[in-house]
Amino acid sequence: MPGQVPFLKDVPRYDVLRAEAQLYPELDPSACYAFLHLLKTGDQLLSLDAEFLGHLGTRQGRFNLLLILGHCAQKLPAAADLAECTGVTRATITGLLDGLEKDGLVERRDDPSDRRLVRVGLTPRGEAFLDRVRPVYFRWFARLLEPLAEPERQLLVELLQKVQQQMGVLAEELRQPAVLN
Amino acid sequence: MPGQVPFLKDVPRYDVLRAEAQLYPELDPSACYAFLHLLKTGDQLLSLDAEFLGHLGTRQGRFNLLLILGHCAQKLPAAADLAECTGVTRATITGLLDGLEKDGLVERRDDPSDRRLVRVGLTPRGEAFLDRVRPVYFRWFARLLEPLAEPERQLLVELLQKVQQQMGVLAEELRQPAVLN
DNA sequence: TGACAATCGTTAGGAAACTAATAGTTAGGT
DNA sequence: ACCTAACTATTAGTTTCCTAACGATTGTCA
Numbered sequence: 001m002p003g004q005v006p007f008l009k010d011v012p013r014y015d016v017l018r019a020e021a022q023l024y025p026e027l028d029p030s031a032c033y034a035f036l037h038l039l040k041t042g043d044q045l046l047s048l049d050a051e052f053l054g055h056l057g058t059r060q061g062r063f064n065l066l067l068i069l070g071h072c073a074q075k076l077p078a079a080a081d082l083a084e085c086t087g088v089t090r091a092t093i094t095g096l097l098d099g100l101e102k103d104g105l106v107e108r109r110d111d112p113s114d115r116r117l118v119r120v121g122l123t124p125r126g127e128a129f130l131d132r133v134r135p136v137y138f139r140w141f142a143r144l145l146e147p148l149a150e151p152e153r154q155l156l157v158e159l160l161q162k163v164q165q166q167m168g169v170l171a172e173e174l175r176q177p178a179v180l181n
Numbered sequence: 182m183p184g185q186v187p188f189l190k191d192v193p194r195y196d197v198l199r200a201e202a203q204l205y206p207e208l209d210p211s212a213c214y215a216f217l218h219l220l221k222t223g224d225q226l227l228s229l230d231a232e233f234l235g236h237l238g239t240r241q242g243r244f245n246l247l248l249i250l251g252h253c254a255q256k257l258p259a260a261a262d263l264a265e266c267t268g269v270t271r272a273t274i275t276g277l278l279d280g281l282e283k284d285g286l287v288e289r290r291d292d293p294s295d296r297r298l299v300r301v302g303l304t305p306r307g308e309a310f311l312d313r314v315r316p317v318y319f320r321w322f323a324r325l326l327e328p329l330a331e332p333e334r335q336l337l338v339e340l341l342q343k344v345q346q347q348m349g350v351l352a353e354e355l356r357q358p359a360v361l362n
Numbered sequence: 363t364g365a366c367a368a369t370c371g372t373t374a375g376g377a378a379a380c381t382a383a384t385a386g387t388t389a390g391g392t
Numbered sequence: 393a394c395c396t397a398a399c400t401a402t403t404a405g406t407t408t409c410c411t412a413a414c415g416a417t418t419g420t421c422a
Contacts, residue, residue: 004379005227006242006277008249009268026319031326034334037341039230041348042223046186048348049220051355061187061408068189079371087190092409094372096187116370116417138207144351145212147343153215159337160218162328167222167229170325174232185409242378260401273379275402297387297400 005043011036038163052140056133061088061096063133066105069122070130076119078111105129186224192217219344233321237314242269242277244314247286250303251311257300259292286310 012020017029050060058066064086069077079097083090097120100106105126111117122130145153193201198210231241239247245267250258260278264271278301281287286307292298303311326334 006245006267006269006273006379008245009266024316024319026316026323028319028323028326030331030334031323032319034326034329034338035322037338037345038222038226041219041341041345042226044345044348045219045223046227048352048355051352055355059408064187064189080369085190086187088187089410090371091373091411092187095408114370114418118371135205135207138205138209138213140351141216142207142209142212144344144347145209145215147347148215148340150211152340152343153211155336156215156340157218159329159333159340160222162333163325164218164222164225166325166328167225170321171229171232174229174236187409240378261399270380271401272381272403276378295388295400299401 004047007040007043008036011040053137056136058129058133061092062100062105063137065093065096065100066122066126066130067134069106069120070127070134076109076121078117078119080117082120100126185228188221188224189217192221234318237317239310239314240280242273243281243286244318246274246277246281247303247307247311248315250287250301251308251315257290257302259298259300261298263301281307 011033014029014033017027017032021027021029046060053060053063056063065082068082068085077085079093080090083093086093097106097108101108104123107121107123109119109121111119148156192214195210195214198208198213202208202210227241234241234244237244246263249263249266258266260274261271264274267274278287278289282289285304288302288304290300290302292300329337
């Protein structure tokens, strides 16, 4: 399972990119190098996470939902809340809940005061599953970050945050239909 | 289009994770913080890339294939070569080529010396498309990395490489069916 | 009060990757 | 020479997300 997106499996060496930049004046080699590494790392990490959770008998989407429900404890969020805080559509939540409910890990309950809402809570079986799997997952990604010392982790986060912020800028531009000209 | 995977849309603040670690002794807050940032950045970047390419009239999978074909120039790789160097299955390549061929950007040709092979080349129209879109794409991700100075980019790549290496270790373990016990 | 808009969850259908199984072709070993 | 093994590309079916549209419910405000 190398990746979910047809990417360069191997990022080119930096000197290859420098040579490439002779051909294309628009190509910034150091930006390209960092960009490809970000893309590749993200893609691989997503895949590896999915594979690991598969070994644990669950899936990315469902497990993240369970984590959130475990965190909410007794508050019983509505389906729309789950969509909001996971960042997927309500339609996707419906599908995830169908699977979790069929496995008996989760329960849908009507809200007596607003009959549009469907509130969601863990069943005892869901809680047991979470108690069993959560520590394994925590230990797993702790190992993943093991090669990075504390200050390196902090530095990595800061660099990623800068990229995230710039992604926000570019995303906004993309969705604005060229206001200025 | 925030992301393709039901993640935490917002990574929790660091002090929240520290509090959480009181409850779960297995939770390493700094590892979790970095892990979530990596996951989120990767997911968002993948989405944003897809959205940008959508605006340019193409898709991630197809465009990456075009880039590779443009780079191979006159060598005419076989479909299996494309699967190999993009890291997806041959079945996926078939689907991508169907789309590209229908749009007239790409051409399948039989190999006279090995009739199992299907060699793939850009049509003139495909080359024209690539010449038009490639500079735009190059400029786009150059802007994405703009907030990072040269040494920061280098540092980011080094940190990502360490994570990638550790992912390799964990992936191998995962696929080894517990040899030692 | 009663129309209108907004919100909820669900359904239906599409996109892009995957796995598994297929038919056709080539290479190796006896 | 021939049988088997390996390899090619394709097809078919699954997964998981998406968007769009729907009926049901609630809130707003003339």
